[in-house]
Amino acid sequence: MLMVAVSMVVFSLVSLSPVDPVAANVGQAALSGMSDEKLATLQAYWGKDVPLVERYASWVSGLLRGDMGDSLRFNAPVAQVVAQRAANSLVLMGIAWLASGVLGLALGIAAGVRRGGAADRLVKASCFVLAASPTFWVALLMLIVFGVVLGWFPIGFSAPIGKAAADVTWLDAFHHLALPAITLSVVGVANVALHTREKTIDVMGSPYVRFARARGESTGSVVIHHGLRNLVLPALTIQCSQIAEIFGGSVLVEQVFSYPGLGQAAVSAGIGGDTALLAGIALVSAALVFGGNLVANILYGVVDPRMRKEYSRG
Amino acid sequence: MEGHSNVHRDGEFHHHHSHGASTHHAGDHHLLQVEGLTVAFRMYDDAASEGEGRRAEGEGAGGPSDGSSKPGRIARWLRDARLFLAAPQREVPVVHDLHVSVHAGEIVAVVGASGSGKTLLADAVMGLFEPNALVSGTVYFDGKPQDASSLAALRGHGISLVPQSVASLDPLMRVGRQVRGFARGGDDAARSARQRQLFARYGLGPEVERLYPFELSGGMARRVLLCCALMDNPKLIVADEPTPGLDLALAQAALADFREFADGGGGVLLITHDVEQALSVADRVAVFLDGTVVEETAVESFRSPDLLRHPFSRQLWHALPEHDFAAAPARSPEAGATAEGGQA
Ligand SMILES: Nc1ncnc2c1ncn2[C@@H]1O[C@H](COP(=O)(O)OP(=O)(O)OP(=O)(O)O)[C@@H](O)[C@H]1O
Numbered sequence: 262m263l264m265v266a267v268s269m270v271v272f273s274l275v276s277l278s279p280v281d282p283v284a285a286n287v288g289q290a291a292l293s294g295m296s297d298e299k300l301a302t303l304q305a306y307w308g309k310d311v312p313l314v315e316r317y318a319s320w321v322s323g324l325l326r327g328d329m330g331d332s333l334r335f336n337a338p339v340a341q342v343v344a345q346r347a348a349n350s351l352v353l354m355g356i357a358w359l360a361s362g363v364l365g366l367a368l369g370i371a372a373g374v375r376r377g378g379a380a381d382r383l384v385k386a387s388c389f390v391l392a393a394s395p396t397f398w399v400a401l402l403m404l405i406v407f408g409v410v411l412g413w414f415p416i417g418f419s420a421p422i423g424k425a426a427a428d429v430t431w432l433d434a435f436h437h438l439a440l441p442a443i444t445l446s447v448v449g450v451a452n453v454a455l456h457t458r459e460k461t462i463d464v465m466g467s468p469y470v471r472f473a474r475a476r477g478e479s480t481g482s483v484v485i486h487h488g489l490r491n492l493v494l495p496a497l498t499i500q501c502s503q504i505a506e507i508f509g510g511s512v513l514v515e516q517v518f519s520y521p522g523l524g525q526a527a528v529s530a531g532i533g534g535d536t537a538l539l540a541g542i543a544l545v546s547a548a549l550v551f552g553g554n555l556v557a558n559i560l561y562g563v564v565d566p567r568m569r570k571e572y573s574r575g
Numbered sequence: 576m577e578g579h580s581n582v583h584r585d586g587e588f589h590h591h592h593s594h595g596a597s598t599h600h601a602g603d604h605h606l607l608q609v610e611g612l613t614v615a616f617r618m619y620d621d622a623a624s625e626g627e628g629r630r631a632e633g634e635g636a637g638g639p640s641d642g643s644s645k646p647g648r649i650a651r652w653l654r655d656a657r658l659f660l661a662a663p664q665r666e667v668p669v670v671h672d673l674h675v676s677v678h679a680g681e682i683v684a685v686v687g688a689s690g691s692g693k694t695l696l697a698d699a700v701m702g703l704f705e706p707n708a709l710v711s712g713t714v715y716f717d718g719k720p721q722d723a724s725s726l727a728a729l730r731g732h733g734i735s736l737v738p739q740s741v742a743s744l745d746p747l748m749r750v751g752r753q754v755r756g757f758a759r760g761g762d763d764a765a766r767s768a769r770q771r772q773l774f775a776r777y778g779l780g781p782e783v784e785r786l787y788p789f790e791l792s793g794g795m796a797r798r799v800l801l802c803c804a805l806m807d808n809p810k811l812i813v814a815d816e817p818t819p820g821l822d823l824a825l826a827q828a829a830l831a832d833f834r835e836f837a838d839g840g841g842g843v844l845l846i847t848h849d850v851e852q853a854l855s856v857a858d859r860v861a862v863f864l865d866g867t868v869v870e871e872t873a874v875e876s877f878r879s880p881d882l883l884r885h886p887f888s889r890q891l892w893h894a895l896p897e898h899d900f901a902a903a904p905a906r907s908p909e910a911g912a913t914a915e916g917g918q919a
């Protein structure tokens with residue numbers, strides 16, 4: 262249902278865009294020297310006069326058969342380009358999602374347990390700075406510091422330049438992935454950390470933590486036994502709502518690091534007037550975000566006993 | 576050395592209280608003694624801040640800076656900000672100069688109206704306070720004066736609390752695990768056995784162990800809290816309203832357990848607003864009024880109002896169902912409310 266709506270919006274937007282498929286394919290020079298007759302043939306080939314609804318119908322029927330059309334820029338079926346790019350992006354985003362979640366949870370707890378302490382002030386200040394910094398700027402900064410000045414990480418791409426694809430080792434791939442993943446994690450950390458901090462302050466002031474203290478539990482024991490289990494769920498909720506934001510961030514980060522993922526492909530498709538690829542990517546990203554949220558919701562139901570019992574009863 | 580019991584003669588005034596005939600003096604000293612406890616809360620004072628703001632406003636208008644000019648506006652803004660940051664605070668006293676004590680082997684009931692500061696007394700004994708609390712006074716345990724860190728060490732290792740709120744259970748932890756607790760170096764098998772034994776004693780089936788707090792009824796949660804306190808084998812139990820929500824039989828079982836615990840040499844500080852209940856089980860009663868103990872007396876004194884020193888104690892006596900209501904000198908509506916609570 263949702264995907265149908267998304268596909269309609271995507272298709273109309275792409276169709277309304279001023280991209281002229283003929284111009285995009287043939288190139289400016291060839292177009293100006295072309296005879297009117299030839300132009301008309303080409304326009305007919307690209308279906309310029311076919312009504313929108315009809316074009317949509319043929320696109321959707323193609324989709325249902327697994328045919329998303331061909332990419333002009335990559336000269337390959339859209340499905341193939343998207344699959345390969347999505348794999349790269351998913352690894353990047355998955356690592357960033359997990360890392361920012363775990364790091365944000367840890368920082369939030371550290372800050373919230375001693376409210377107003379040194380750790381709290383440090384975490385709060387850095388989170389505010391991070392939340393206020395544009396992603397591409399952070400990415401550039403990381404690139405300059407760790408890639409160029411320190412030279413710890415390669416400055417772009419997903420594998421060493423000039424190395425045959427078959428020779429690329431896991432280590433190579435990981436090395437190239439590290440900086441974009443770290444950047445994306447760092448950018449995503451602020452939200453979880455600040456939310457977790459608030460939650461931690463609530464939990465530490467709750468009657469059950471008070472009672473745990475009254476029974477002789479130390480702060481450390483309280484955090485481990487009562488804090489974590491009550492803080493993981495809210496953090497998970499925040500992280501799920503962040504999937505779309507991490508996706509958005511990945512477009513910028515991939516661009517800065519020339520990392521061959523979905524986001525980078527989307528940008529080049531947009532610039533190159535590759536409508537089929539653009540529509541395909543939009544559709545797949547919507548599916549990814551939607552799927553991520555769905556998984557997260559199901560996970561939530563599994564983890565929280567209150568939800569779990571409701572499910573089993575209902 | 577003169578023994579403590581020699582000093583005590585029936586009805587003699589001592590440490591601000593008189594002893595009943597049945598009081599045990601197992602340890603020859605007070606198990607718990609609270610001296611001069613005073614608790615106040617630091618709070619933002621809206622009225623005061625407005626007053627100060629207005630006063631400052633008046634000064635500003637009379638001063639050289641014209642409020643409408645730009646520097647004048649900035650100056651006023653800065654002053655307002657300073658006023659706000661200077662946080663006009665007020666200390667609200669809640670408990671003042673409170674004395675109470677519990678001997679080994681006795682139950683001392685603290686009775687008083689809602690909001691009079693009974694829970695704060697429990698907090699003081701546990702050494703747990705809200706961040707905005709200002710506390711003074713001394714707590715002695717086993718005859719030794721305690722500070723914050725030694726009271727912290729006694730929590731769960733000598734003093735156990737039965738909290739007033741059923742929200743004191745972790746919502747995401749199974750009940751059995753919570754009752755067993757997280758004591759360092761505890762013998763797991765022994766604790767499990769003890770937990771099962773306590774559950775059985777309070778009519779909680781073995782399946783209750785695996786439940787989460789949201790699946791418990793109010794009365795079950797109360798019993799679980801009771802089990803938590805008894806689990807830790809304390810010397811002193813501070814029970815803050817442990818029985819509401821329990822039916823008569825279960826409430827009596829809980830009180831009988833406190834009695835048995837005290838007879839075994841433990842001490843119980845039983846906080847309640849149920850005077851009848853207090854009289855049925857306690858050795859002594861501390862009458863709490865507006866943040867302090869106005870009278871600490873043997874249960875026997877409640878046989879006749881003439882034995883009671885404070886007018887509020889006599890009011891409580893008159894409010895008891897078996898006594899004549901009409902004779903109660905109606906003084907404060909609060910006392911009436913307490914009496915109703917006692918009957919319920
Ligand atoms: N953190 C706090 N800040 C300000 N005032 C507080 C705070 N905690 C308690 N108080 C006040 O202290 C007073 C005594 O509270 P306390 O909880 O000790 O009452 P209580 O005698 O236990 O009442 P009840 O029988 O209803 O449990 C109340 O008037 C309450 O408003």
Ligand SMILES: [Mg+2]
Pocket residue numbers: 693694695739815
């Ligand atoms: Mg209370």
